Structures are given as structure tokens and as C-alpha cells.
Amino acid sequence: MQEEWNSKGEQYAKEINEMVAFGETNGWENWKGGEPEDKRHHLAEEVISKLKQANLANDVERFREQFPPSHSPIISYLDKKGQDIEQLHFIDDQKIVFLRGASYEKRQAYLLNNDQVLELDEKIDAIGKSKQNNIFAIAIDNKITTFNGWEGEVINEFILNEKPIYGITYLIPFNDGNKVLMVTEEGIYLISKNEEKLIHPVKEDEDDEDWSPSISMENATLSNDNTYIVVGDQGYDHRVLDAEGNFLGSIGPQSSYPHFCLFSKDDSQLITNACYFYNGVTIGVASDKLNGAKIEPYKKSDDYTIINNNMRIYAGLATDQYYILGDANGYIKAIDKEGNKIWQHFLGSTISGMTISDDEKTLWVGSYSGMLHKLILGKGHRDSHTIGDGNHYEEFRLLIWKEEPQIWKW
Numbered sequence: 458m459q460e461e462w463n464s465k466g467e468q469y470a471k472e473i474n475e476m477v478a479f480g481e482t483n484g485w486e487n488w489k490g491g492e493p494e495d496k497r498h499h500l501a502e503e504v505i506s507k508l509k510q511a512n513l514a515n516d517v518e519r520f521r522e523q524f525p526p527s528h529s530p531i532i533s534y535l536d537k538k539g540q541d542i543e544q545l546h547f548i549d550d551q552k553i554v555f556l557r558g559a560s561y562e563k564r565q566a567y568l569l570n571n572d573q574v575l576e577l578d579e580k581i582d583a584i585g586k587s588k589q590n591n592i593f594a595i596a597i598d599n600k601i602t603t604f605n606g607w608e609g610e611v612i613n614e615f616i617l618n619e620k621p622i623y624g625i626t627y628l629i630p631f632n633d634g635n636k637v638l639m640v641t642e643e644g645i646y647l648i649s650k651n652e653e654k655l656i657h658p659v660k661e662d663e664d665d666e667d668w669s670p671s672i673s674m675e676n677a678t679l680s681n682d683n684t685y686i687v688v689g690d691q692g693y694d695h696r697v698l699d700a701e702g703n704f705l706g707s708i709g710p711q712s713s714y715p716h717f718c719l720f721s722k723d724d725s726q727l728i729t730n731a732c733y734f735y736n737g738v739t740i741g742v743a744s745d746k747l748n749g750a751k752i753e754p755y756k757k758s759d760d761y762t763i764i765n766n767n768m769r770i771y772a773g774l775a776t777d778q779y780y781i782l783g784d785a786n787g788y789i790k791a792i793d794k795e796g797n798k799i800w801q802h803f804l805g806s807t808i809s810g811m812t813i814s815d816d817e818k819t820l821w822v823g824s825y826s827g828m829l830h831k832l833i834l835g836k837g838h839r840d841s842h843t844i845g846d847g848n849h850y851e852e853f854r855l856l857i858w859k860e861e862p863q864i865w866k867w
Contacts, residue, residue, distance in 0.1 A: 459523050462500055466527050466842040469495040473803075473844050481798075495529035505534060508856075508867055517853075517866050525840040526854055526867045528787065528805025528826070535806060535826040538858035542823025543772075543810040544627055546586040546593070548607045553812055553821050554584055555829065557857050560624030560641070569821075569829070572853055574864050582620075585628030585637070588681040588720075594630035594637050601648060603634035615648045626675055631683050631700075638686060640677045644670030645688045647702045656702035657688035680720045680727075685747060687727060689715035694754065695729045697747045706750030708761075712738040720744070722775040726794050732769035735785045739764040741794060764796045772808050776817045783808025789822060791847070800847035804830055820849075829855045 472493035480488050504524055511520035528535075544556040551571045558564040566577040566584060583596040592612065593604045599620040603612040612634030621641040629638040637648040645657040657677070660668050672690035679686055686702065689695035695708040695715050710731030717730035717739075727747060730739040740761040742750065752760055769785040779793045785807045791799035806826030813820050820832045836850035843851075856865040 458500060458503060462497055462504065462524055463842075465495070465497050466525065466530075469493055469497075469527075469529070470842045470844050474846070477801075477844075478846070495527070497527070497530040498533070501531045501533065505531060509865060512863070512865050521853070521867060525842040526851070527842055528803075534858070538860065539806065539824075539826040540857070540859055541809040541825045542827065542829045542857060544584050545810040545812040545821055545823055545829075546584060547812045547814055547821075549815075551814075551819065554607070555810065555812075555821075555823060556581070556584060557827075560621075560626045562624075564624075567857075569855075572831075572855075572866060574855065583625035583628050585630050587630045587632045587634070588679055588683070590632045592630045592632060592634045594628045594634075596625055596628060596639075601628065601637055601639070603630050603637065605634065613650065615650065615653075617648070618653055629677070629679050631679070636700075638677055638679060640675050642671060642673065642675060644672065645675060645677050645690075647686070654702055656686065656698060657696060658690065658693055659704075674714055674716050674732075676715070676717050678718045678720060680724045680744070681722065682724055684724070685720075685727070685744070687718045687720075687729070689718060689729070691715065697727075697750060705748045708740075708742060708750060708752045709754030709756070710738075711740055711755060711761075711763075712736070717770040717773065719773050719775060719780065721780070721794055722777055728764050728780065730765075730768070730770040732785075735769055736767050737769040737784075738766050739768060739770060739782070741796070762794070762796055764794075765790070765792055765798075772810050772823075774811055774813055776813065781811065781813070781820065783811055783822060783824075787824065788845070789820075789847075800845070800849075802832070802843075802845035802847040802849050804828070827856060827858045829857060 511517050541559055546554050553569050556564050556566050566581040568575040580597045585594040591606050595602050599617040601615045621643050623642040626640040639646045639648050644655050647654040647656050674691035677688045686698040691714045697706040708729050712731035713733040716732040720727050726741045728741045730737050741764045742761050770782050773782040779791045779799050781791050783789045787805040788801050788803050790801040806824040809825050810823040822830045831852045833850040839850045854867050
């Protein structure tokens with residue numbers, strides 16, 4: 458079984474990598490080969506059973522060398538047991554915090570220290586981290602508290618008028634901890650001591666009695682220096698606001714539905730993504746053009762740069778050199794501000810969250826399959842089953858599955 462798992466896994470990864478390299482170099486319309494097939498699904502049940510035994514015997518490292526992890530063979534498990542791993546935030550050293558579960562579900566927060574997992578307060582609904590200054594925000598019931606560092610001194614407490622019915626999609630505290638951007642299906646709010654201000658969507662007709670702030674595909678970001686707020690959702694263009702929530706400009710989608718936004722680490726560029734099914738278009742706009750911006754939907758313009766024209770982006774972050782973006786197809790890709798792809802790495806299942814160490818050497822990525830991956834960037838592939846050209850080393854992945862007695866390490 459070990460020989461079959463490894464020989465077929467190596468062949469499958471080789472064929473996928475060759476197909477992707479050909480398609481990206483020569484155009485996908487010129488690929489005449491079929492879709493590579495992973496022929497190991499019949500081994501999944503026994504391999505997962507052996508994985509669990511190895512965990513219980515504290516023998517995971519040896520098992521990992523014998524059976525390198527793969528996504529495709531265990532899809533039947535993921536369909537039944539998968540759940541999103543999101544709101545990942547780096548703390549320090551090899552320590553992060555993350556949540557299991559979507560906003561509308563009963564969530565559980567965890568602290569991951571190296572490979573040790575600790576359950577946090579079960580009442581935690583959401584955790585956010587500022588773009589700078591290491592400020593954390595934690596939502597419990599109808600209260601959001603900001604802290605100076607993880608478990609640091611309390612900066613502020615904000616009592617919400619009402620707890621969002623469908624939960625908090627995510628939080629972004631401001632760099633001083635005195636305001637929080639709260640993103641929900643019931644609108645995007647700027648929370649401060651003085652008010653709970655709805656900043657998106659905006660009611661355009663005051664006489665419309667049926668209007669509701671309910672939105673889908675809600676997304677927002679702050680510039681790293683907190684000068685700009687950017688908000689969007691399925692039904693509205695991305696809107697650029699100042700730090701008080703006042704309108705500055707708009708960025709129309711170049712695909713169907715606004716889905717994601719992010720600033721470069723130096724704040725010189727804003728990227729916005731719009732999606733259509735599993736695909737999408739991402740554009741970059743220079744930050745010095747945001748005040749007064751009016752980019753028309755579905756229209757070519759010199760006012761933006763095409764960053765990527767095929768990803769539906771669900772999660773992302775900015776490093777000193779490039780963006781790392783996670784898509785609906787299970788890829789993470791490094792792309793620079795001119796739209797050049799630096800590398801890509803396949804993890805499987807839609808990417809739901811990520812965070813990176815301050816030295817930008819260690820990346821943690823969560824997905825809707827219920828997996829959390831820890832990658833050492835640029836260290837080299839750990840095995841011949843790796844799909845992608847990023848030359849990254851997966852230290853481990855955690856299987857955080859529904860109705861399981863524990864979190865399994867692979």
C-alpha cells in the first residue's frame with residue numbers, strides 16, 4: 458500500500474505540474490492532454506486510519522515520510538468533515554491564533570504554538586488583528602475588546618447595540634485600538650466609543666421602506682497606515698472611504714461580483730478582486746489615485762493594472778515583495794504589484810485564511826476542507842507529491858474535522 462500511495466502520488470503530482478507549466482507557458486487552449494487522474498481513492502480509508510494510529514502513538518513524523526499527504530485521494534472525507542479554518546493571526550515566534558467555523562456557525566478559537574493546539578474561550582465569536590502595532594480585537598457576545606498585543610493590556614471595550622444575527626465575518630482593529638472595522642452579512646460597520654456607524658451599504662433612497670443593509674460576499678480592508686477603508690460586496694462596487702467612513706471614490710469590478718480587497722504592504726497600491734463562479738479578475742490601483750477614483754465596471758482603463766485574470770480570491774496578505782493570494786481552486790499564488798506571478802503552491806480546497814510570520818519565512822494557510830497547513834517558504838519541497846513551483850516545505854498540516862475526537866496532525 459505504501460508503494461502504491463507513493464508511486465501513484467508522485468506520478469499524479471508530476472503530471473499536474475507538467476500540465477500547469479504547459480498551460481501557463483503556451484496557453485491553456487493549446488493543451489491537448491487530458492486531466493491527470495489520481496488513482497489512490499481506494500486507499501484513503503486505510504491511510505486515514507493509519508494516520509490516526511500514528512497520532513495516538515506519537516509517531517506522526519515516521520508516518521509522514523511513509524505517506525506524504527495529498528488532497529485528492531481523501532476528498533470523500535473532506536466533503537463530509539470539512540469546515541472552514543479562518544481568522545488566522547500571527548502572534549510571535551511560531552505561535553498563531555485561528556478560528557474553526559463560519560460566522561453563522563458556533564465557532565471555536567484555538568492557539569497554535571509550534572504543533573501544539575490549545576482551545577480558547579468557547580464564547581469567542583471573532584478575533585482580529587491590526588495592520589500595524591500588534592493590536593488584537595476579540596468579540597464575545599455583544600462586546601468587542603481591543604488589546605495591546607496578544608493577552609496584553611485592554612485598550613478599549615465597545616458594546617454593540619445588537620449582536621449580528623449571522624455573526625461577524627471578520628474584524629480589523631485600527632492601529633491604535635480605538636476603532637474597529639466590523640464586517641458582517643448585515644452590513645459593514647465602523648465601531649468607535651461614540652457610535653456604531655454603518656458605512657456599507659449606503660441607503661440611496663430614503664423613501665425605500667424595504668431597504669436592508671443585508672449583503673453577500675461582504676469584504677473590506679484597511680490601508681496599513683489606516684488612512685483608507687475599502688468596502689464592497691456582491692451587489693456594490695468597491696468603495697474607498699476615509700478613516701471616518703466618508704466616501705472618496707469607487708472601483709468598479711472587472712468581473713461580475715466584488716469579492717476581495719487588500720493593500721500592498723507599503724500602501725502604494727490597492728488590489729480589488731471580482732469573481733464569477735470559480736474564476737475572477739484582480740486589478741491594482743495606485744493609492745495616490747484613490748481620492749476621487751471613479752473606475753468604471755467592465756471597462757479597460759489606464760487607471761488600473763491587471764494583477765490576475767483567473768483567480769476568485771478568498772484570502773490574502775501582503776509581504777515586502779508581493780501579495781500571497783488564496784483562491785477557490787485551492788492554490789496560493791505569489792503575485793507582485795505589476796501582475797507577475799512569482800510562484801504558486803497547491804493545497805486543495807478553497808483557501809479560507811492565512812497569516813505569515815514577521816520575518817516572512819513561515820506561512821500558515823487554512824482552507825474550507827478543515828485543514829491548516831504550516832509552510833516554510835523557500836526551504837525546498839519536502840516530497841515528490843508537492844504540486845506547485847514555489848519550492849516550499851510543508852512542516853505539517855492539521856486536520857480539524859467535524860465529529861472527530863481530536864485534531865489530527867499529518
